[in-house]
């Protein structure tokens with residue numbers, strides 16, 4: 368998804384996670400039909416059970432078990448961790464093998480998401496058919512212009528920075544932008560809301576609802592470069608509903624300890640003393656990449 372046109376900010380990248388609940392995965396919620404509204408209510412109610420949690424991106428059953436034992440609220444199955452995808456620049460990344468998803472589902476009891484390419488509704492249909500809890504559309508597989516994600520039926524969104532870098536700076540920037548725009552929206556009158564919705568190509572009703580409740584109408588997780596308990600707490604203090612972590616755990620020196628500390632940090636995020644304890648002797652964090660120095664590729668800058 369490009370950075371300039373999504374529903375909630377002009378600088379961030381938001382990817383979409385769509386629960387596979389009742390009805391076709393591509394069903395939009397902009398329709399007023401009772402069936403659609405009921406399906407959306409079901410999707411979002413399930414998503415809300417994940418609020419405050421850590422979702423870990425995993426590439427095999429062993430990582431999924433590490434995530435579950437650490438207390439992750441869900442895992443998302445993916446072909447490769449984002450840091451590996453970053454180093455394999457130019458390749459296409461697809462939905463992972465359904466067999467892997469099944470191995471992961473057998474290994475854990477927590478909800479299992481699986482990644483699909485954004486807009487690849489057949490990958491989504493396949494994942495739905497094998498019973499994943501959520502289809503996790505990822506811009507890593509294919510960037511897209513993603514306005515109106517919520518209007519399309521997303522039960523969660525992700526505010527994302529530069530995944531696979533071990534560097535949280537862009538995620539912070541993007542989440543601040545999202546929260547800032549919601550604050551501005553809260554003070555708009557009806558005409559301004561209409562103009563704003565038009566400008567960002569988002570459905571008016573979703574924008575209006577956001578203004579009314581002072582937050583996005585669905586869960587907003589943050590992901591990308593989160594590599595320490597302090598990073599987790601930072602994102603939570605900035606107002607997201609939970610975090611996605613992939614490389615940050617599994618590219619660290621001690622994934623088991625790191626995973627546990629990260630999960631705990633998501634609930635102790637206002638307690639600096641507790642966070643200090645969680646940060647003690649964790650071993651080597653994932654090595655971080657400074658994109659300014661490196662002149663490296665920003666996934667957020669890619670266009671369709």
Ligand SMILES: O=C(CO)[C@H](O)[C@H](O)COP(=O)(O)O
Pocket residue numbers: 382424448449450505506507525527529530531532533589590591592593611612613614615616
């Ligand atoms: O789903 C994602 C990307 O599509 C996650 O947000 C991401 O995997 C987490 O980032 P990192 O690997 O940098 O920890």
